[in-house]
Amino acid sequence: MLDMNKIKKDFPILRVKINGKRLVYLDNAATSQKPKQVIQKLVEYYECFNANIHRSIHTLGEMATEEFEKARKEVAKFINAKEEEIIFVKNCTEGLNLAAYTLAREIKSGNIVTSIMEHHSNFVPWQQLCIRKRMEFRVADINEDFTLNYEDLYSKINKRTRVIALTHVSNILGSINDIGKVAKEGGDAYFVVDAAQSAPHLKINVKKLDVDFLAFSAHKMFGPTGVGVLYVRKDVAERLNPFLYGGEMIKEVYITKTKWNKLPYKYEAGTPNIADVVAFGEAIRYLRRVGMNKVRAHDKKISKLALRELKNIRGLKLYGPTKVKDRIAIFSFNIKGIHSHDVAHILDSEGIAVRSGHGCAMPLMRRLGVNSVARASFYIYNDEKDLEALIKGIEKVKRVFKVD
Amino acid sequence: MLDMNKIKKDFPILRVKINGKRLVYLDNAATSQKPKQVIQKLVEYYECFNANIHRSIHTLGEMATEEFEKARKEVAKFINAKEEEIIFVKNCTEGLNLAAYTLAREIKSGNIVTSIMEHHSNFVPWQQLCIRKRMEFRVADINEDFTLNYEDLYSKINKRTRVIALTHVSNILGSINDIGKVAKEGGDAYFVVDAAQSAPHLKINVKKLDVDFLAFSAHKMFGPTGVGVLYVRKDVAERLNPFLYGGEMIKEVYITKTKWNKLPYKYEAGTPNIADVVAFGEAIRYLRRVGMNKVRAHDKKISKLALRELKNIRGLKLYGPTKVKDRIAIFSFNIKGIHSHDVAHILDSEGIAVRSGHGCAMPLMRRLGVNSVARASFYIYNDEKDLEALIKGIEKVKRVFKVD
Amino acid sequence: MIEEIYAERILDHYRNPRNYGKLKKYDVKARDVNIPCGDEIEIFVKMKGNKIGKIKFTGHGCAISQAAASILSEIAKDLPKKEIEKMSYEDFIKKHLKINITYRRFGCATLALRVLKNALKKL
């Protein structure tokens, strides 16, 4: 079990008052809050050893480089990758685009398979690639219970499939996809996984999953904004050509040609986001100290309670699996006759932060037959009291709108 | 005149001791140190209003969005651009690559003209574009006094020139290029300017310069790592297609097509580096309070003194203009018989941080006939005492190597 | 107070939008979405000289955006084109919506007016 008192104290923002009310932050799928250890690391970096890295002989440069590479080690260990397979980018979206741009030079005709539950960041890059290359863009459906329709997915994958781009966890439905299974049954295509929503909540082992690319964002897992991770399997990373040019990715430049640096630098161009990568290392250490199994257990506990409570609210329609094992604690819903924006606005007046809108998943919205949803997403600092506040808040929404 | 005492107090890192010595930080062209106001803004952001932006109805989201867009306004004003012309990227390098990737879809045959004094980040993207498209890559030379050879540049620009990619200030030589003049005489080609070294030191007015793209990095001008700015002239930005896909750059997604958001969002994909952009706004305010004319005046004063002192050191060869008006306070040099790395290492033992190596400008190194240089670069917190320390440090280098 | 934003009048316009629907005969129409929300408004206008003769709208979205469209359709009728052109978004909110709107709902509250202005530009 998590020590909730201790954890809540680690997050300074939880002391903030919203409209005079206690902040109930339930927008974690958009971005998480940051523990004081991470904020303190940023301050320490800038006050004690800020310098540009890698090509530095001076003491500050050496310190900054060591801390930066230490963070890479932390991340590698966190997902069971090799250090040279960890590429720092600016966010999950850049990671997925990096995969698409570099693969675009490798693949020609054929098709790309993705799913209807993708975030735009793992949908549009592949859609655009297909448009540019006149390739076929295939979109697997979901089941009535909001899980991935594997049958449909496999029927869309064939010998001409060049890339499978799939999210690990849906940012709207909360559904967990069985990546390991798809990797096994998906054939020879490159397999690109969007782990933006899974990395914060589930223990990831890239070797077990056996994927080629896997991307996630630091800011959704206690890290600062401005850092993403792209895991690229070593043999793939070695074969492909780099994406952005300049800085540490370079070995030698001549007027007419350039030689690339070794992995992982080959894919890291320009001065990296040194401070935030170093602070992200601290975030990973924080998660490691809490323990990913405890993170998951807490998530399951909240999910179970939430599913029970939300079911009882009249007029509330939940979009997502009803079995705890199929999902994480992301709850998208609509209340009959009330738009999600109005739900979010009224909840905010009670200090409760939830997201509303299409959640960067318009194809899924159309599939669900809605224009938008309200979404409450939980993390380890959220407890039963926060869930209670949400339920009470929803009652207030209905009161303001005079529906019951 | 700058109030040096006050300024030094604003930078917490200047209190750090290196090998028991006072830190003399002369590696500003690589990255600047950060004033406490900027560090404090980061802390405030994470402790008081961290949230994902733009699509948020809740209070934290509204606050974060407002502060983020306020920073954009600051940057726009700083270089006299419109807000929708300011695109936030992760660093100057990404900005230049964004220009190259989006222009690559526009241009076909012909040539691209750049200069031998470019940083790799403004050289390799264009070189690689030329290789991919079988275009001609033309590299303008420098004069014997280390200024740009305009004659050679103009002789290389013709009707078939599609892009001129030029640095505003060389990160090795310190030379200032007359961008306004090249814009006037450069014809119809797209004009891309690397302002990484000029934005921290010179007042920039993009309308006066009349360029199409201009890129720089926050971390070299008191801002955090992980933020770059790409200015794109509005008509150009409207005409070109976006670069990275996903997040705020999207208006509507259908299975087979996507519509883009308006400027500047069209070019900003994924969760931006919100905290660091907000803190960069604070850095710009800091620079504005100091005043860019005072920044430049200080730079000239130090340059004048440094040129005089360095000239007197036997065996020291300086690579850069000797007239203060042609340059900023970046001094690259070699000492006869001593490698730049050894120079930097011995200076570090005295607390003095300088850079050594090829400075990400290998083509220039080859042109200068050297493999590497030592580089001391100044900013507003550096004073005469720092220069004195450098001169004394160089004497020590020579003593250790037993040369005179 | 949140109840002031979701006033009786706003909720009424939201639930019973005036002038909802399409015009078969119109001089101009325009459509736009509010990107953060996905709210959507389409407006049809039939002019009577320099004045707005008939106006109808369709769309979907939050209470604010839909009520604003309904309220706008009422006040716009018979108004000279010029009046719409020079109407500021802030004034529309203050004088006609009569609720307190901050940055985050500004887009919702002004979507309909933006669409109407764009429609009139096509004349």
Next chain:
Amino acid sequence: MIEEIYAERILDHYRNPRNYGKLKKYDVKARDVNIPCGDEIEIFVKMKGNKIGKIKFTGHGCAISQAAASILSEIAKDLPKKEIEKMSYEDFIKKHLKINITYRRFGCATLALRVLKNALKKL
């Protein structure tokens, strides 16, 4: 103390590198650069059975990298190939360079050994 790194012996090897030059007849050669510095070393090896018979190097760079190459060329001569293969970088620094090297100069100090190891792999 910085003077301990730039000891008399290091400076001597830097200024008067032993076995500097190329071998006309060699079994293997290899070249590499140290990316942060641009230091460059090329090594030529002529084997004598399983042992290193002749060894020469060229290159340029800082005192540490060049002195390390010179010192390596001295100790490698007559050494069995295996000995080089199993020599750790840390041991080379401690036992043969005999100076205190931190992270930042590790690449300089070990460039020559890395090149030699790579050369022997080609045998």
